Amino acid sequence: MSAASSPTRTARAAGPSPTKAGERGPRTVPVVWLLASLAVALLLSLTAAVSWGSSGVPFGEVWSTVLHRVTGGQPRPGTQDLIVWQLRVPRALLAALVGAGLGIVGTAVQALVRNPLADPYLLGISNGASLGAVAAIVLGTTTGGLFGVGVSGAAFLGALLSFGLVWAVARRGGGFSPLKLVLAGVAIGQFLSGFTSYLVLRVGDEQQTQGVLFWLMGSLGGAQWSTLVLPAGAVLLGLVALQARARGLNALLLGDETAAGLGVDVVALRRELFVVTSVLTGVLVSVSGAIGFVGLMVPHLCRLVIGGDHRRLLPVSALTGAVLLVVVDIVCRTALPSMELPVGVVTAFVGAPVLLFLLDRRLERG
Secondary structure (H helix, E strand, O other): OOOOOOHHHHHOOOOOOOOOOOOOOOOOOOOHHHHHHHHHHEEEHHHHHHHHOOOOOOOOHHHHHHHHHOOHHHHHHOOOHHHHHHHHHHHHHEEEEEEEEHHHHHHHHHHHHHOOOOOOOOOOHHHHHHHHHHHHHHEOOOOOHHHHHHHHHHHHHHHHHHHHHHHHHHHHOOOHHHHHHHHHHHHHHHHHHHHHHHHHOOOHHHHHHHHHHHHHHHOOOOOOOOHHHHHHHHHHHHHHHHHHHHOOOOOOOOOHHHHHHHHOOHHHHHHHHHHHHHHHHHHHHHHOOOOOHHHHHHHHHHHHHOOOOHHHHHHHHHHHHHHHHHHHHHHHHOOOOOOOOOHHHHHHHHHHHHHHHHHHHHHHOO
């Protein structure tokens, strides 16, 4: 074997990244059984999400209605078809899609910047999306939103604006180092947040105020069948793209020099990861608002079970994030009889203690 071909073959053979202190090895739980268990848990949580609410629907009736509509049946008389098929099923599916997307983006971003405290919002994309959404609510009309694109469309345009600014700053001087990405993301994010705060101060009535606050804290209440197409496609393509780069993600955790020695084009890989994670984050935030802690917490929990190999970690994080956010949305809808809690409030209540537990676990193991 020639010396020139050695790095390429070594890169292809690169296995999982070294297990960090406090994490179990990647073979603790067979990944096939874990994925199957998570798939069953997701199916059960989706059924519960459609069944439970102010008007309860038995599990059997849920599946009867869903199968009837999936097989091409016409809407049944009464309100049950409306509640199950038009209201709760799209919302439950959107929760699963957003949770899965945040799980895989959080996993990728933590490898991209080599920071276990990184989350999908570290690079400033959500700040741009928030600016676009708030601008649509405050400055737009009640029907068309800003520039006639609606709140979600304006949020995605804001995410693209933030992406362009961070890209322009991070690429100055060549390279895409983790430090430059983080600093550019934080700086641009805070800059755009200043505009968002100014617009919030201009909110003119109570309805606008509630809309702004719910969007900034995360909400799945606007889910419709038509809103599922974009996030479904983005999550699927994002997972495929990141899974194809799983070995490169493993190599990045070993350091840039080691990754380059394994045949990885570190700068090109970081650019690709930045594009994929930014676009996916923009899509997710545009349909659900900024939902914190999911992308930060899920990768840590999954690493405790299966280790740090991204070939296993990415699909497990996707399913775990989906289950988590579906369950959280059930709590948001049913915890209080007279109001619905913002999703971000519940994820913060759950996520903060879990992260403190993980931190304590790491400190105990040195």
